[in-house]
Amino acid sequence: MCSADSKPDLLVTLFTQGALAACREEAMRRLSTGNATGPHPLDPLLPVAEQLNRRDDLIGLVIACQEEHPEDCRLLELSATLHMQTGAFDEAGRAIDAALARRPAHLPALAIQARLLTQAGRLDEALRVLERIQELNPDNPSNLSNIAYLRIALGDVDEALNLYRQSILRQPNHPQMRLNYSIALLKAGYFQQGWAEHEWRFRLPGHTTLPMNRLLPNITPRLDLQGRQVLVTQEEGFGDTLMYLRYLPLLAARGAIIRVWGAENMATLCARVEGVHHVQVGGETPSYDYHCPFISLPRAFSATAHPFGVPVPYVRADPDGISRFAALMPEDGRLRVGLVWSGAPRPDQSDAWMLDQRRSMKLEALAPLLDLDRTTFYSLQIGEAARQRLAYAGRIVDLTDRIGTMDDTAALVANLDIVVSVDTAMVHLAGAMGKPVILMDRVNPCWRWMSDRTDSPWYPTLRIIRQSRAWQWEDVVAQVRTRLEQFRRNAS
Structure with missing residues (x-):
């Protein structure tokens, strides 16, 4: 991130080095000599804070600058964005409301508000904000596409697809818009057309360099x-x-x-x-x-006799690996349940990080399961979230120190009776192996789980239990408990 003369930006350098006091002084100096209506000097630090996972440091800088400029809408908008990314929705809401009170028709601030409401699961309110943006700027096809995204999230499939088509007519070669349209088609079950549209992703970076x-x-x-x-x-x-x-x-x-x-x-x-x-x-x-x-x-394969591929199981664990894990698990007649409560957070990628916040939970949310009679729980959790099991010593068996590859994970799963997971690769592994699996799913789920089904055309052994309210897992966990009790009785 360099200035016009290709020298490193001093503000970015200071922030990267952790010199936050000097950062503030430099920002204040630029404010005194710069454009009061252009981008705030702290704005270029947002991608840096995201990449370094140092959003809290940038929030601190914003607060320090607000002490001298409490009315600066640009700081309020930056504060709202940072608090939204960290899940502090109340603080984010207060900041963006204050910014819009001063500039009620400022399109970037309205876009932040819509995104905040979407992340918080307040989809109807987010839709109203996007419709307000459309009134103010009716010639923006990207906003039409955003409205379509919320329409399909709210279950209005026909209107959503119609809006996507309108936006594409206005900007037919916009790869991200076409990709979003493909996801809507797939979520609605229009697979053949959806997969054809999905090839637009090749116009975006990071998919393939092959011809x-x-x-x-x-x-x-x-x-x-x-x-x-x-x-x-x-x-x-x-x-x-x-x-x-x-x-x-x-x-x-x-x-x-x-x-x-x-x-x-x-x-x-x-x-x-x-x-x-x-x-x-x-x-x-x-x-x-x-x-x-x-x-x-x-x-x-979408137009063939096998649009969903071969039947499960098409993934099989190593027999020797299965035996190694079997030797570590007592034959005591208890139901063996694998647990995954969190995905990969990827805090350096804000979109992925915010999605992971919606799909993941704390292990404590699963505590109502852990006293189930004649049931042993095995952790399949990896990453930083796996440390949460330390608070439940003796109630969850952890064999993940013996896992080096996905093949090892498959060998462990092969010894389980059922897997319970949030939306991670573990759902796919268990489903591909033909293992019974319960997906604890979020509001506004991934396209592949659709939105009006509790089963899946991809994995016959999968059952979906979805949130009734965003960020709330209590009713999901209660239903999982009931399902596990039924499963154990049927297996007896």
């Missing part, structure tokens, strides 16, 4: 894959890979030689999928005739 003219085309009777090398590549998260491994046996059945170029954590598990010829981690690009990111596989 588009060698992307695997749609599977048709005329497409000859006999002896052709198809390179299937890791694209996003482990959950996506686990979900779409189901298509590899179908490619092999058509004579393709399948090479997977993926993550080390997934290598041995992928190698065991039927039809996989070779798995490579890192290194030079393997040879191929066609390449296909995992997320493009359902597009390729």
Whole structure:
């Protein structure tokens, strides 16, 4: 982040070094000599604070600057954004309300308010704010797209898709808008059209650097894959890979030689999928005739007799690994339940971090489960959130120190009776193995879980229990307890 003369920005340098007092002084100096209506000097620190996960430091700077400039709407908007990202909705709301009281038609402030209300789960109120933005700026197709997002989140599918189409007519080559439209189509169950639209993601950075003219085309009777090398590549998260491994046996059945170029954590598990010829981690690009990111596989098969791939189980754990974990688990007739209560937070990526706040919970929210009769709970949680189990010593068994790869996780899951998880890769792993799994899902869920179903076309053994109110898990956990009690009785 450099100035016009390519020298490092002093304010950014000071903040990065932790010299917060000097940061404040520099910001005040710039305010005294700069444009009072342009961006605030602290604004360029927001992406830095996000990348370094130092939002609290920037909040402190905002508060310090407000002592001298309490009426500065720019500081109020920055404060609202930071407090929203950290989950302090009341503070964020007070800040953005104060900013809008001074500038009621300021579009950036209204956009912050809409995003805050969406993050807080107040979707009807967020929709009204976006409609106000549309009145003020009717020629903005991106705002129409945002309205469509909330419409589908509120269950108004037809209106949402209509609004997406209107926004695309105005700006047909906007990749993010087209990608959002594809997600709405998939969430509504229009899979074939949705997967075709989903290829617009290639216009955005971070998906593939391989040439588009060698992307695997749609599977048709005329497409000859006999002896052709198809390179299937890791694209996003482990959950996506686990979900779409189901298509590899179908490619092999058509004579393709399948090479997977993926993550080390997934290598041995992928190698065991039927039809996989070779798995490579890192290194030079393997040879191929066609390449296909995992997320493009359902597009390729969407018009075939198998649009959802092969039936579960299509992922199988290592038999030796299964035996190793079995030796650590007593044969006592108790129900074995795997637990995951948190996803990967990724605080350096604000959108992903805020999503994770909505989908994850504290382990204490699951405490009502832990006294279930004749039931043993096994932690499948990894990452910083796994430390929360220390408060429940003796009530949750932890074998995760024996897990090095996803294949090890699969071996542990194979020894369980059922898995209970928030929306993480664990849901996909258990589902792909044909293991009974309960998904504790958030309001406004991921497209793949749709919004009006408690089951899934992707995983027949999956049952979904969804929040009735955003951020509230009590009723979900109560229903999980009832479901586990029923499951144990049926298994007896």
